[in-house]
Amino acid sequence: MTDDTEFTQPVYHEEDTNAEYIADKTVAVLGYGSQGHAHAQNLHESGVDVVVGLREGSASRSAAEDDGLRVATPVEAAAEADVVSILVPDTVQPAVYDQIEDELEAGDTLQFAHGFNIHYGQIEPKGGIDVTMVAPKSPGHLVRRNYEAGEGTPGLVAVYQDETGDAKGEALAYASAIGCARAGVIETTFREETETDLFGEQAVLCGGATALVKQGYEVLVDAGYSPEMAYFEVLNELKLIVDLMYEGGLTEMWDSVSDTAEYGGLTQGPVVVDETARENMEEVLEQVQNGEFAQEWITENQANRPKYKQLRAREENHDIEEVGERLRELFAWAEEESEDEEEVAEVSADD
Numbered sequence: 001m002t003d004d005t006e007f008t009q010p011v012y013h014e015e016d017t018n019a020e021y022i023a024d025k026t027v028a029v030l031g032y033g034s035q036g037h038a039h040a041q042n043l044h045e046s047g048v049d050v051v052v053g054l055r056e057g058s059a060s061r062s063a064a065e066d067d068g069l070r071v072a073t074p075v076e077a078a079a080e081a082d083v084v085s086i087l088v089p090d091t092v093q094p095a096v097y098d099q100i101e102d103e104l105e106a107g108d109t110l111q112f113a114h115g116f117n118i119h120y121g122q123i124e125p126k127g128g129i130d131v132t133m134v135a136p137k138s139p140g141h142l143v144r145r146n147y148e149a150g151e152g153t154p155g156l157v158a159v160y161q162d163e164t165g166d167a168k169g170e171a172l173a174y175a176s177a178i179g180c181a182r183a184g185v186i187e188t189t190f191r192e193e194t195e196t197d198l199f200g201e202q203a204v205l206c207g208g209a210t211a212l213v214k215q216g217y218e219v220l221v222d223a224g225y226s227p228e229m230a231y232f233e234v235l236n237e238l239k240l241i242v243d244l245m246y247e248g249g250l251t252e253m254w255d256s257v258s259d260t261a262e263y264g265g266l267t268q269g270p271v272v273v274d275e276t277a278r279e280n281m282e283e284v285l286e287q288v289q290n291g292e293f294a295q296e297w298i299t300e301n302q303a304n305r306p307k308y309k310q311l312r313a314r315e316e317n318h319d320i321e322e323v324g325e326r327l328r329e330l331f332a333w334a335e336e337e338s339e340d341e342e343e344v345a346e347v348s349a350d351d
């Protein structure tokens with residue numbers, strides 16, 4: 001474990017994990033979507049016995065089978081497994097838990113990649129089982145891509161219920177098997193993971209970033225600039241700037257851009273994302289903390305997602321989407337070329 005004095009919470013790496021905790025166990029991965037396909041394949045390639053649990057007629061079945069995995073129904077998979085990793089959408093998890101609850105035996109583990117349903121009381125797990133979380137801090141497709149590249153994805157580990165005394169050891173072994181311990185696994189609680197994850201995706205990563213991009217695009221286009229220029233300026237280049245922050249923090253990004261960009265950014269950034277934006281962020285956090293957002297999302301799902309569908313359609317029809325599609329098509333050669341280069345590198349490595 002990394003020296004505790006360096007971090008506020010314990011951080012675990014490969015050397016802190018023990019594969020023995022899951023070596024003789026069967027892991028059921030319920031769902032084969034973004035996280036499910038990554039966990040199932042990474043576990044399998046790490047030598048863990050995996051069965052994928054999918055509903056009858058599942059559209060994901062052929063993908064899982066083509067990837068060389070065994071597929072069963074969620075109930076069959078849970079019956080067979082010692083560890084059940086529940087990787088279907090958060091809104092579906094309570095119903096899936098109800099289906100599989102009887103299959104969970106004393107000493108088994110119910111595992112999550114996000115704490116929503118435990119934290120907001122939508123799943124009340126039975127006694128006698130361990131309840132843990134291994135939450136990669138990344139979209140599932142990167143969890144898979146990083147693993148294949150021999151790299152890791154940072155993750156979180158938390159224990160909600162520890163009936164066996166092995167809950168954390170087993171969760172860390174799982175984190176290692178999906179590649180997270182290669183990068184580092186931070187210990188947290190279900191509450192902290194749930195509330196920070198929801199805040200992050202709403203205020204900054206998904207909600208905040210898209211709102212900023214759209215507003216920036218609209219301001220430029222409304223002022224008479226071409227949509228193509230606007231797209232490049234506020235969306236395409238955003239990735240490049242974020243990559244620099246990801247690699248070396250704010251300082252490396254500021255070092256890399258021109259002094260003019262740096263001065264303008266440092267002075268105008270806080271004008272755009274001002275004190276009001278901060279107050280709005282605090283309100284978002286409060287609604288996450290007091291359960292108001294969770295209740296709204298649960299009710300929205302019970303009503304078959306009317307607001308979600310409307311907002312999603314509006315997003316898909318935004319002008320920036322049409323411009324982006326055209327421009328990305330223009331640069332498709334760049335991706336093809338880098339894929340070709342990767343293939344050549346793979347072939348050379350095989351030689």
Ligand SMILES: NC(=O)C1=CN([C@@H]2O[C@H](COP(=O)(O)OP(=O)(O)OC[C@H]3O[C@@H](n4cnc5c(N)ncnc54)[C@H](OP(=O)(O)O)[C@@H]3O)[C@@H](O)[C@H]2O)C=CC1
Pocket residue numbers: 030031032033034035036054055057058059060061086087088089090092096113114135136137138139140141
């Ligand atoms: N997306 C991400 O990268 C991240 C997700 N998480 C968490 O991981 C968990 C899984 O999320 P995510 O990977 O996005 O999920 P997905 O939306 O990608 O899950 C899709 C899978 O769930 C199955 N599924 C959907 N509806 C049902 C249903 N009613 N009954 C049974 N199976 C169903 C689908 O099967 P079918 O093919 O049959 O439709 C498919 O296999 C969540 O807790 C999420 O918060 C955590 C970190 C990041």
Ligand SMILES: CC[C@](O)(C(C)=O)C(=O)O
Pocket residue numbers: 136137138139140197200201205206
């Ligand atoms: C940022 C969105 C996320 O929290 C994630 C990929 O980590 C999610 O719920 O998908």
Ligand SMILES: [Mg+2]
Pocket residue numbers: 137138197201
């Ligand atoms: Mg997240």
Ligand SMILES: [Mg+2]
Pocket residue numbers: 114197198201
């Ligand atoms: Mg999330």
